[in-house]
Amino acid sequence: MSSLTDLEGVVLGLIRRNEPCTPYLVRKALQASPTAHFSDSAGSIYPLIRRLEKQGLLASEEQTTGDRRSRACSCTKAGLDALSAWLSDLGEPEALMAMDPLRTRMAFLDALPPGRRADFLRDARAAIEAQLALIDAFEETDVELGGKFLDLANDNARRLTHERMRWLDDCRDKID
């Protein structure tokens, strides 16, 4: 049995945390998180959950409240094992490298006419400030919903974002 992708790990983890949990709630959680780089669309979540169920990592039960149907999913023993394996077997360090779309663009800034490079730095800084606001806003709604480990993850997001801001400011000094 092959190892989970990051999206599968996140979905399994969310379901385990909020058991019993509907696919809809998983989707809402992904939409609410500012740091979830992957899709929160119906077309990715529903098929993914079916897939996990077919592999026996998830069990689901039909529910009807009034006339509205929904599915309550929970993590099986095999699912918890898969989740543990995803957390434990980290694989190649390259695959765990942090990725930054602003860094990716910075490497090719020479393609921009010199006069427009300062604009890039300004827009990038505005984007990072917006990101900090999103992270702070999420942290407020998030109180005691996620627990200690979600707090540590949020801390990572805030720290990396701050470091990127300092980096951008250094770039500004070095470029002109």
Next chain:
Amino acid sequence: MSSLTDLEGVVLGLIRRNEPCTPYLVRKALQASPTAHFSDSAGSIYPLIRRLEKQGLLASEEQTTGDRRSRACSCTKAGLDALSAWLSDLGEPEALMAMDPLRTRMAFLDALPPGRRADFLRDARAAIEAQLALIDAFEETDVELGGKFLDLANDNARRLTHERMRWLDDCRDKID
């Protein structure tokens, strides 16, 4: 005409920098970079370059050295415009958020039995140390091949990786 994806932007940028440039060289550059999170496989690069060519962003010329054929690609005016647009129109701040696979996992560390959480922290730290080594090694080979902006991008990689290490060490203190 729709905007470039990050991989398309990187490929166009690499070709523009090394003009005239073969698809093979693009692939080698992606393989050499420790921070290129996307694929360097033939199956992604060759079709992508064909796609860019069909859109008129790239021009290519058949070459034969002895009995060996290759294609020399160069960036067209439209290609340079697309590259500039990719660098200038940053879009939603959420899409520019940095992503960290270790942060993603940290958020779900509660799924791991308490006794195995310290192992995760140890392995994660080893991975980050390996990443730092890769970044430093790349920087040495890279001298004057990429220029000022590639140096700034490398600086981002080193800084973020250092910050993640500090974060992980803080996590260790807060968890036990």
Next chain:
DNA sequence: TCCATCATGTAAACAGTTACATGATTGC
């Protein structure tokens, strides 16, 4: 009544990965 949200999904198109396939050249 109407709109937002709850709640589920499917279909088509596109992107990316893995594996395979071909053939030339260089160095041991």
Next chain:
DNA sequence: GCAATCATGTAACTGTTTACATGATGGA
């Protein structure tokens, strides 16, 4: 002669995105 690397690509599969589709509920 053989292996590694140069250099190109294709085919099958998997995953993701976008857009569409359905119907219930709650509040203005």
